[in-house]
Each structure stands twice: as structure tokens, then as C-alpha cells.
Amino acid sequence: MSGRRAVTLADVAAAAGVSVSAVSMALADHPRIGTTTKLHVQTLAEQLGYVSNSAARSLRSQRSGTIALIVPNTGQHVFGHPYFMQLLVGLSEVLNLRGASLLVSTNPDERHGVVAYERVLQSKAGDGAIVASAAVDDVNVLRLVDSGLPVVLVGHYPAIADAVSVAVTDVEGARTATEHLRNVHGLTDIAHISGPLNHQTSIDRLAGFRAAMGVDAEHAPVVAGDFDEESGRRATRELLESNPGLQAIFAANDEMAYGALLELRGRGVRVPEDIALVGYDDFGVSRLTTPALTTVSVPAVEVGRRAATRLLDLIEGIAQHGQETLPVTLTIRESCGCPPST
Amino acid sequence: MSGRRAVTLADVAAAAGVSVSAVSMALADHPRIGTTTKLHVQTLAEQLGYVSNSAARSLRSQRSGTIALIVPNTGQHVFGHPYFMQLLVGLSEVLNLRGASLLVSTNPDERHGVVAYERVLQSKAGDGAIVASAAVDDVNVLRLVDSGLPVVLVGHYPAIADAVSVAVTDVEGARTATEHLRNVHGLTDIAHISGPLNHQTSIDRLAGFRAAMGVDAEHAPVVAGDFDEESGRRATRELLESNPGLQAIFAANDEMAYGALLELRGRGVRVPEDIALVGYDDFGVSRLTTPALTTVSVPAVEVGRRAATRLLDLIEGIAQHGQETLPVTLTIRESCGCPPST
DNA sequence: CAATGCTGCTGAAACGTTAGAGCAAACCGA
DNA sequence: TCGGTTTGCTCTAACGTTTCAGCAGCATTG
Numbered sequence: 001m002s003g004r005r006a007v008t009l010a011d012v013a014a015a016a017g018v019s020v021s022a023v024s025m026a027l028a029d030h031p032r033i034g035t036t037t038k039l040h041v042q043t044l045a046e047q048l049g050y051v052s053n054s055a056a057r058s059l060r061s062q063r064s065g066t067i068a069l070i071v072p073n074t075g076q077h078v079f080g081h082p083y084f085m086q087l088l089v090g091l092s093e094v095l096n097l098r099g100a101s102l103l104v105s106t107n108p109d110e111r112h113g114v115v116a117y118e119r120v121l122q123s124k125a126g127d128g129a130i131v132a133s134a135a136v137d138d139v140n141v142l143r144l145v146d147s148g149l150p151v152v153l154v155g156h157y158p159a160i161a162d163a164v165s166v167a168v169t170d171v172e173g174a175r176t177a178t179e180h181l182r183n184v185h186g187l188t189d190i191a192h193i194s195g196p197l198n199h200q201t202s203i204d205r206l207a208g209f210r211a212a213m214g215v216d217a218e219h220a221p222v223v224a225g226d227f228d229e230e231s232g233r234r235a236t237r238e239l240l241e242s243n244p245g246l247q248a249i250f251a252a253n254d255e256m257a258y259g260a261l262l263e264l265r266g267r268g269v270r271v272p273e274d275i276a277l278v279g280y281d282d283f284g285v286s287r288l289t290t291p292a293l294t295t296v297s298v299p300a301v302e303v304g305r306r307a308a309t310r311l312l313d314l315i316e317g318i319a320q321h322g323q324e325t326l327p328v329t330l331t332i333r334e335s336c337g338c339p340p341s342t
Numbered sequence: 343m344s345g346r347r348a349v350t351l352a353d354v355a356a357a358a359g360v361s362v363s364a365v366s367m368a369l370a371d372h373p374r375i376g377t378t379t380k381l382h383v384q385t386l387a388e389q390l391g392y393v394s395n396s397a398a399r400s401l402r403s404q405r406s407g408t409i410a411l412i413v414p415n416t417g418q419h420v421f422g423h424p425y426f427m428q429l430l431v432g433l434s435e436v437l438n439l440r441g442a443s444l445l446v447s448t449n450p451d452e453r454h455g456v457v458a459y460e461r462v463l464q465s466k467a468g469d470g471a472i473v474a475s476a477a478v479d480d481v482n483v484l485r486l487v488d489s490g491l492p493v494v495l496v497g498h499y500p501a502i503a504d505a506v507s508v509a510v511t512d513v514e515g516a517r518t519a520t521e522h523l524r525n526v527h528g529l530t531d532i533a534h535i536s537g538p539l540n541h542q543t544s545i546d547r548l549a550g551f552r553a554a555m556g557v558d559a560e561h562a563p564v565v566a567g568d569f570d571e572e573s574g575r576r577a578t579r580e581l582l583e584s585n586p587g588l589q590a591i592f593a594a595n596d597e598m599a600y601g602a603l604l605e606l607r608g609r610g611v612r613v614p615e616d617i618a619l620v621g622y623d624d625f626g627v628s629r630l631t632t633p634a635l636t637t638v639s640v641p642a643v644e645v646g647r648r649a650a651t652r653l654l655d656l657i658e659g660i661a662q663h664g665q666e667t668l669p670v671t672l673t674i675r676e677s678c679g680c681p682p683s684t
Numbered sequence: 685c686a687a688t689g690c691t692g693c694t695g696a697a698a699c700g701t702t703a704g705a706g707c708a709a710a711c712c713g714a
Numbered sequence: 715t716c717g718g719t720t721t722g723c724t725c726t727a728a729c730g731t732t733t734c735a736g737c738a739g740c741a742t743t744g
Binding site: 348350351352362363366367370394395397398399400401402403 | 699700701702703
């Protein structure tokens, strides 16, 4: 078996005693090929183990059948986040269903002034791209969208308002979470640990927090982290030192909330009795901490599904209109001060 | 900018006033092209934004520059596991470094008797493949290896002993973990929640457990789960009901350990005072549970790196010899009964 | 039975690239 | 001045596929 040359259309054609084009058309179920020949060719192709060469097919048809998932950040930073896994689950589900492949492109390496992921599209290795978690000021994203190639953005980019994007209601989610702390638990001194503020998600969650804080917003302490656990820990240290009366912390994602939890626990501060804590994302393990983390559940799998669906539709020429926003929901557990649910 | 036709070698050639082949050779830095022409062509190509068409290049060079990551299980099942993400981090790191792309193939859909991921290689969409987490009895894996195409397996497959693979010392890891419970904490009634026993990882971890249990191995209760949290919960219920004297549970991965923790907590059983708990994998959040989970740390990122490296070497014709095994380490936290580290 | 229309195939061209053979011009030592 | 080498490019073919015009042969029509 080993080392055998791949079987091509020509091989099948020779075996069937017809022309190469006849074989191609027979396999494509072309109406102008006789039923007998068609059947004969098809069984023969299967017997010989014919598989069409994807490079040749792409070259001829100007279509690769592949879409690129573009992750501008460096591998470690983004794959590490569970958010990404969920996105992948949703993406691959739809792509499998519709017979497309997934090319993962993480390399931000710039060459000849063109970032790697722009090259992916220009080289026609992918028919379109899904861009995950780029900074709002990433000029390459803007260029990619402007290039007219099929692109779907995950998250909103106000600077590219007309781009096709799929996001979640981050402002509302953050507001709801903060309001829960204020209205249900009657807390007033609430701090926010935000994500990196060049990401729209961070901006929106901060905006939601501020909206909920109303007139107190200008005094409410905000420290920026970078979505990593360690930064949550650092931010918490900072907050505790400069805000003695602090009653609650709302972190822009769960990992930073874990960091906060660890830091608070390390200092003997009880959660939620002394300080209440709320996170954001709800990927997997927020249930398992003690206390279980109250957080905002983000439907990342569904975001992935929608992004893939819209991109494939776009590629097929079905026009897509602007932004799509999926709702998030507040998931109440114990870290906010609510009683444990059975 | 939108809708512009892609610029090809011919365009650059026309602009430079030389032949297409001259342009091709100039861009490839061929020695037989004059320095002046070379420079001229290169600047011109950059100006025009030339990017070589990957389909044409693949077709001509019989090389796609892409490797496939094959995940026989269905998307949800496998992407969900953090193990997979770590693997991806390691893979993409090496691939980026060496200028290769990553094609993710999850669809196990069988068509014409050839599974989708075998088609990926036969269609030359990928130059080689990394197979992650297939069942030991998956005949397709065997066929893939037998086909002579470059394949690296993640994990060992005793049935295909001569295949190139990268795995971890699961038997030793499980034995060390179990011995810790026995020797350090003096526990005797220890149960194991195994993974699905058609996966070598599960088999090895069970073997390690049995080895550590010595003569008690035959009485030691073992319940098989499927690596999911819920199955850990179910297994724990089962174990508690039929083993009143149970002192410890060793779960074959962390997620099942979480399930065990949840179940024990729900029943008011204290961990580790009443029942000690040890997991396996150590991906991310085991630190955050209460008590923090004692577990076996698996260097999954490094496994990814090694697998990618070996596959690329294999593709370049550098022979690879059999199995490579990376060491795991026991990470002691609190759930086994050890005191919390500061 | 000539004109027309199907049916079922073949042949050629094209997709964009690369590699090797070929060929002129320049250069060299003798 | 001449064989021979070197330099710098062009030409051609090939990778495997798809598509479309073309063309027989046969059936249908008036």
C-alpha cells in the first residue's frame, strides 16, 4: 500500500475506457452522461480509491471549500481562553454540516507589509475568514474588511460599523450583573476589573457597569486587567489597597474573577460576606469554585455557529446585513451573596 | 479595492517586462536571475500586492504546506476538553515557526468507505496528519498509518507499535498518584474512576492504579466514566453506594474529579477529611476548586509541540523512530489530604 | 426523407504555478 | 580569433481538475 502514486481522473478514465472529462462529469452526476456509463465510472472510481485532488479542484474552480479562522493574537494568549474552544465547537459543527474545512491561522507575522492572515485569503487558501478577538484599533482588520473578501467578525467593531459581525449583548450583560449587586444585594461600593480597553468587549462591559452605577459611576473604581487570572489577582490587590470600604467586585471575565477569588481568599477576606464577586463568561468551571461564581453566561458556541453560518452564506452570495447580537444571561450562584441553589 | 481580481505572476511579469518564469524565479531567489532584475521584480511584486495562489502552488509542487489535525470524535466531545486546546497551542506554535498551516478535521463521516480524514490526506489537502485521541480499536487509524502517508499519533497504540507517536507516561503517573494516597496518607480503600476503556490513556491510567494497589488491586473498585464531569458524578454515586468504607477516589481526569467533588459536596461528604480525591491532567482550574485538586500534570502543550515537530520532520523525509513518551508529574494540592501550600 | 433536436460522449482550453531545457549574448583564456 | 564556459533570461510542459464547444449517431417531426 505504501508509497503508491495517487489515483487520478486519468487512471479512472483509462480503466473505464472513456475520456477524462466523461469521468469528471460522471462523478459530478452531470445529466449529459448516460446512466450506464455513470454507474460504471462511479463504481470503478470507488474501487480504485479515487479521491479528487483538492489543489487542482481549487485551482480550476476558484474555490477552496475552506474557511479561515483568524486569531490575531498570539497562540498562547487566545487558545488558552475557554471562550475560544466554545467558538471552535460551534464553528466546526456548522462547517462539517455544510462540507467546509477549517484552516486555523494564528500567525500575526508581518511580511511585505501584509499580515499572514490577509495572505491566507489573498492566496485563496480560504474562501473567507472569521476574525476572532482582534483589538478595536487593529488596522489589519479594517483592511481585511475593506478588501471586499468575505469576512465575519466576532464581536462588534464600531470603527467598521458596516462589517458583518456576530457579538453578544455585553453592555446589557454587564449592566444586569452590576444592577444585581446594587438592587438585590444593596451594595454601593462596587469596583470593576475590566479587560484590556482596546477590545470592544472590555469597553462594552465597562460601559454596562458604568450605566448601572448611575451617578456613582464617576467614583466607582475601575482597574484594567488583561483577561488573565494573574491580572485579576493584581487588580484585586490594587483595589483593596486604595478602597477600604469596597463591598463588591465585578470582573470582566471569569478568569480574572478566579484571580480575585484567590487573592481575597489569600487575605482572609470572605466571599461573599465581606466582598461579593461577579464574573463574566461562564465557561465550564465557575460552578466549581467555592463559593460558586455568579457570572454572565455567554452563548459562545452559538456565536460560533452563527458566525460560520453567516460566512458560508456570504461566500455563496447571500447578502448579510451588518451586526447580529446574541443575548447573554445572568447566572446567579453564590459569590454575589445569593443563597446556594440546591 | 473591492472585487478586484487577484494579481498573478503574469501581471507582475507584464509590469516588469519579463517572462512569467523569470518572475517566479526572481521571487524564489533563484541564482540564475540577475540581481537587477531580481530586485526590480521583487519591489514590483510587493507594490502590486502579489500573493502566490496556494492552489496552483500546491498543484504544481505536490505539496500543500498544510498539516491536518484529525479528531475522530465528534466536535463537541473533544473540543470541549481543555486537553485539546493545550495541544492546539503547542501545535500552532511549531507550525507558525516552520511556516506550515493547520487544517482541523473533525468530521468522522464515512463516504464511499473512506472516512473524511483519510480523504483529507488523499486529496492532498494536507501533507500529513496528527491524530488526536482515537479509540485503540479504531480501524481507520490503522489504515491511515498503513497508507504510508506521514502520520503522527498522539498517545500510544499498542496495536500499531511501529507508528510514530507522542504520548505521556500515563502508567507511571497513575501509579505515582495512587501511591501517594497509599503511602503518604496511608489510605487503603481507594477507588478508580476510569475513562472509556477503549482509549489507551484510560487503559494505562487504570494499569498504573492497579500496579500501585498491588495485591489489593483485585478488590479495588473501578467504575468507567467517559471523561465528562457528569460521568464522574454518576460514578461517584455508584461507588459510594456499593463501598461504604471508601477512603479515596482517583479519577482518570480532572473533569470527572470535578463531578466527584460536586457529588461528594452535595452529599455532605468532606474532601479530603472523609474521602480524599485525586484527578489527572491539571488543565487550568484545578487550583481553584475548594479544596484545590491534587492531580497529575500532563504537559499537553509540549506534546503538541513534539507531535508537530516530528510530523514536519517526517514530511521533510527525516526518519522518525517509533514512540516518544513525555513525563508527567504529580502536583500536590489539598484534595488528597495534604496541607494547603501558601 | 430532409430538417431538426436530442443524447452521450470527446477534445481542448484554462486555472496559476514551477522546473528544466534551450538559447542568445557576454566573457574567458589561449 | 576561436572553442568553451558563464550569465540571464525565455519557452514549454506539466501538475489534475472542470467546463464548454463540438460532433457523431439516433430519434422525431412535417
